[in-house]
Amino acid sequence: MKDLKWSEGELGRKSGVPQPTIHRILTGVSASPRHNNVEKIAKALGVTSEWLWKGSDTAERFQMASSGARDEGYTAGLVPLISWEQAANWVGHPAPEPFQEPEAWLPCPVPHSATTFALRVRGLSMFNPRERRSFQDGDVIFVDPARLPEHASFVIAKLGNSQEATFRQLVVEGERHFLKPVNDSWPDPILELTEHARICGVAVCKVEIF
Template sequence: MVDKNGLRAAFTARLHEALDDAGVRIRGRGVDIHKHLVKVGAEKSTQAISKWLNGESIPEADSMVVLCSWLKVRREWLEYGVLPKEQTGDSNVRQFGAAGDSNVREVTRRFGKVPLISWVQAGAWCESNFEQHDGESWLSCPVPISESGYALKVLGDSMTNPGPGRSYPTGCIIFVDPEAESKTGDRVIARVPRTNEATFKILVADAGRQFLRPINPQYPIIDITEETHICGKVVGSFIPE
């Protein structure tokens, strides 16, 4: 299970850091936050704001976006501690398809909560357009994601990097977007033949064939066949503190 108390405490520490950087006074911070939220039409109760400042809760998506805009920090950093800290421009609407392709489509992405589901559920989600969002809990996604997105908790060490480089150890939370186009080199969730569960691997290609490759070299590469289903692209991750 996700350590929610740890997440809340870590968020509060980053919130105070961002407030310090923005020059917001220490005494009366709750009042200053409340005034800004009212100013932009996103008013929350003073009790709710007090809980943000004391590590008792994390703001909902609308308040989180307002805080990040005001304090000029990235939502990925403020909510989950994912660097870099400073804001970068990022559109909530992305295009998919090759340049000049008449079939290029737009998929609307938004910041919001997605269900944390099991790996068996992820396989069903992929296979039968599973739409029952009955995850054990809901997590705020730190990046724009489609409405069909979901989160998974990494199990095992096949995607743990024994050396330098990006790693996804056991317990890491990954966010999956089934609407995002997957290409060679992407981290993907796939449903392989003869199993009801999904697997997390890197999509690779060689000599005209595609494979699913683990980061940990101790695990085998998986051939992609006609029965293999790519369930979605991993668009974000964080390691709970």
Template structure:
């Protein structure tokens, strides 16, 4: 499913987050357009002129290129962190799963270097909690390691995934098992139970890499 949006939808979201009226936004943009015109831009797929778009974006505190990136489903990163990967909280990862382009990376406090070149543009990292994915042998994810999540990758049988329950936005890290018509979320640690996935669960992304830090 595409996460693309219109420029108008994005401008409306940012304006509402700032609690600005249409008139206030136009005034802050030197009245480059009037409130009626801005309302039409927000509610349709019409585009502002280049000058108007620049002034409105500047008034709202965003860059024009960030608007186009979000419209294409690419989440912008702050200057100086373009090559880094943001470390998200598990709560925030669940929120991003519900609304992928409504949560940027600009206010992330922790960033890590990518483990390899050509990482997915919207990938993010999570810090593993607990030992449910720590296997007695083979592939294992220990408590405190970082996993890299690609939210755009399609999961396959035996993929490592981040799954979320829709109503609680509670996310979990497990191995996806699709077998005999069943969809299961399997911990690698045999001391933890296998979870039967149901219609309330969605896959937020596929884990592609692991990064461990040496103390």
């Protein structure tokens, strides 16, 4: 609702679930909402009912409502958790030989393309306690190469001859594109994307690891 800037009333109109019922669910008064109502709310929000049941402290989605998540070719299922080295050269699964087995296969909480992969966040360059959307060391992000990178997207990029991918927020200023860390205190400056850089995918969801 926050991502879509919907009120309880708007969600009620979109889903067909009465606003008082939505209010009781959101405030915890209705601890065991009807499955049919959850399905309607999930459909209106463009997420799975399973994701809603798990709660927002488990998974956070990014841009799914406005990025064509319901387009043909998008599905749900397991995706490989790969290394940052693999991500820099990822062209879809199965990857070209030699292909290293992924660390694990993880269920992606949101619809995604067949080329989607997962990464484990390293370091604190993308963590900022003042930002609603930030990433701690150890969080798992799901990255979809089929998503169109837009201003403010969180992207995985390969810079020049680097052997590893990097994780940053995309800033678009006219024809120029920049990558910036979310951490205001991070020593690395904002970088301008050059013709030698390549965006490998857009982060569509994260799962916090406790």
